[in-house]
Amino acid sequence: MMSPVSVPVVTALSTVLCLVASAVPLGQQKTFGHAIKNGNLPPNTDVTTFEHRCTVPPCVITHVNVPSIYPKGGDAWNWTQGHVFFFVDGEKQPSISLTLLELAGEGHWNLAGTNAQSGDHMPDGSPWGTSLMGRTAKSGGVYSTLRVPFGKSIRTAIRAPASATQDSVFWFVIRGLEAHVVRLGDLELPAAARLRLHRLSPTKLEKLQLVDLASSPKGTSGALVRVQLDARSGSFGFLEACMRFFPDGAGEDEPIFLSSGAEDYFLGASYFDEGMFKTSQAGLTYFNRSSYTLAAYKTHIEDPVLWRDGMRLRFRNCEDTEGCGDVNHCPNKFCSAAASESSARSTEELPRAGAQHLKRERGSDAGDLAEYSALVFSYEWPRETSNFDDRRAMQVSALRNLGNLVSKAKLNEALEDAATDRILEGEEGVLSLLLAFSQDLSEEAAKRLARQLARRIQQTERLTQI
Missing domain, CATH: 1.20.5 (Single alpha-helices involved in coiled-coils or other helix-helix interfaces)
Incomplete structure (x- = not known):
């Protein structure tokens, strides 16, 4: 005789089976989108470019393309400083606000092209593009396929550059999918994941001064998506800095080091001795050796950096290198956990490769002061959602194996x-x-x-x- 099954268990079983079925087949997905040609853009005005209500969640924006913003009436051609906005799930203020250059992954040093510029003569080396973003024209051609998830609704808007005094003309294209989960590389993110921006306004740092590029509070889980850095100084000494990551309440002496130097984090070497490059993993989109100025990006789609309970992403100006590494020192060796705990640093015993020992001679202290601005993209969701999804995934896998066994x-x-x-x-x-x-x-x-x-x-x- 079959053993009786309680009503709560039957209800729970139905819920889990629905969750199994909620891995929506390809046929359930639905494309939505819009395009605007020769749109009118008054000065100092946010013009709505698209609205959509999600009928089969989760929904996601998959493609945004802004061919250009053209000035009229003698206004300067500053399309690079036009803005796009994303109002997610009924937001009154947009959680995502980007200049057209930021949408394309470029630094704010780059300017609009002129008729005298093209190809290799462009300051950013454009046209260029990856599967995630790019800039394909001196007049714009910026695009992004960075997923913008939402559960209820999305509204997008565009604004002309602040320099505009007359109406401008704009072009805009957007697409997305309903019933489509967000994936980061080979990781499927929870339905509650939302795209977040962490912005560091231009900040001047003394030598060896630390600064948080991004932070998420306790109770928040997430994943880095893209880090963009604009920097300038009196020398390239600031590139000695190592990127530090503090996940899940890690203490000051427990950072995960994401790089052995700044250009290393952006997948360059030797102070970017080959100049600009752009790949799906990282790129250098502006580089001026004479003014020690650059703009770079690093993606974390195929290189996941995750946290479960809050985080800090910390950078600095220049570096001090010693021992096992901590908040104030980049490591010059690997230390086991036991060695790290028992290690007592001694300046007499350990070699130092601090600010005075750079990859190249500086010749002066002009580079001691550095100016950084940064934009960090992340997907974030409540930690409770992450725990529920972990338990749900375990139950789903166990039920599938049980079904296999019964079959x-x-x-x-x-x-x-x-x-x-x-x-x-x-x-x-x-x-x-x-x-x-x-x-x-x-x-x-x-x-x-x-x-x-x-x-x-x-x-x-x-x-x-x-």
């Missing part, structure tokens, strides 16, 4: 019902057993799993009766 006729109905109850109740032993085996069970593995599952359930039933 091979290795379980009777009573054992199947009992195992289902324990999966939905989160019983660790049954979950561990079912998750330890792949879904592609061999005949022998299926027999072993069924036997161990029966043993575990019998043990828990005996314990319950005591």
Whole structure:
């Protein structure tokens, strides 16, 4: 006889089966979008370019393209300083506000092209582009495929450069998908994930001064997406700085070092001795050796940097290198956890490669002061959502393995019902057993799993009766 299944368990089973089914098949996705040609753009005015209400969540913007903003009436051609805005899920103020250059991943040093400029003569080396972003014309041609997720609604708007005194003309293209989850590389993000911007306004730093480029509060989980840095100084000494990441409440002596120098973080070397480059992983979009000025980006789509309970992303001007590494020192060796805990730094015993030992001779202290501005893109969601999704994923995988086992006729109905109850109740032993085996069970593995599952359930039933 089949064992009775309680109403709460039946309800929970229905919920989990719906969640399994919510991995929406390709046929459920639906494209939406719009384009505007020769749009009128009055000065000092936000013009709505698109609105959409999500009918089958999650929904996501997949493509934004702004061919250009043309001035009229003798206004300066400063399209680079035009803005686009994203109002997510009914926001009164946009959580995402970007200049057209920032949308393309470029630094604010870059200017609009002129008729005398093209190709290699452009200050950013454009035209250029990757799968994520680019700038394909001296008049604009900026685009982004960075996903902007939403659950209820999206509204986008555009604004002319602040220098505009007359109406401008603009072009705009946007597309997206309904019933489509956001993926970061090979990671599927929770439906609650939203794109966030962390902006550091131009900030001057003394030598060895630290600054947070981005931070997320405790209770927030997330992933870095893209880091853009604009920097200038009196020398390239600031490029000695190592990028530090403090996830999940890590202390000052517990940073994860994301680089062995600034240009290293942006996948360059030796103070960018080959000049500008742009790849899907990183790029240098502005580089002036004579004024020690640059703009660079690093993506973290194929190189995930994650946190579960808040974070800080910290950079500095120049560097001090010593020992195992901490908030004030970039490491010059690897230390095991035990060695790091017992290590007591001594300036007499350890070599120092601080600000006075750079990759090149500086010749003066003109580079001691550096100016940074930064834009950090991240996906973020409440930590509770992350924990729920982890538990849900475990239950879904366990139920699939259980279904596979039943299909091979290795379980009777009573054992199947009992195992289902324990999966939905989160019983660790049954979950561990079912998750330890792949879904592609061999005949022998299926027999072993069924036997161990029966043993575990019998043990828990005996314990319950005591």
